[in-house]
């Protein structure tokens with residue numbers, strides 16, 4: 678079972694989390710990109726405006742996912758939703774590689790109410806994937822390590838289940 682991390686990060690925070698997860702699972706990273714949201718004030722304003730309107734936009738993924746058996750998908754929280762590039766990627770993707778975990782970073786403001794329904798809809802066969810939600814401040818703390826340990830264990834059990842299901846299908 679080969680895996681891959683897919684991440685969007687406008688200002689580098691979620692990218693750091695993606696790198697930590699890639700090291701834990703020994704898998705490569707593919708990055709979602711768009712030129713629309715630079716890291717400055719204009720990028721911030723556009724990000725907020727687009728997220729509130731839940732627009733979709735063309736995004737690129739580099740390198741391509743290739744022959745992965747499972748994926749972890751991550752990005753920042755924007756206006757309490759999955760960020761626009763992550764949503765756009767989800768809506769445009771043509772493969773059906775199961776997303777076995779979701780990770781987000783946020784500034785810690787407000788409850789990310791809207792995101793829960795979006796994450797529920799992502800999982801294979803209606804199973805809500807494990808969700809690792811860290812704030813920027815938590816990222817390099819012992820608390821984050823504990824949360825990442827729990828997330829890793831849950832994802833590994835989903836990977837095992839997916840592997841068993843795949844083997845059963847092959848044998849059938």
Ligand SMILES: Cc1cc2nc3c(=O)[nH]c(=O)nc-3n(C[C@H](O)[C@H](O)[C@H](O)COP(=O)(O)O)c2cc1C
Pocket residue numbers: 685686687688689690691692721722724725726728752753754755756757758782783784785786787789812813
């Ligand atoms: C337009 C916009 C809206 C945001 N809305 C939220 C929010 O609703 N809740 C939250 O906790 N953080 C929010 N944030 C903060 C980001 O989620 C946080 O800074 C994140 O770690 C940035 O990740 P990145 O560096 O990978 O882009 C928002 C940031 C932007 C740009």
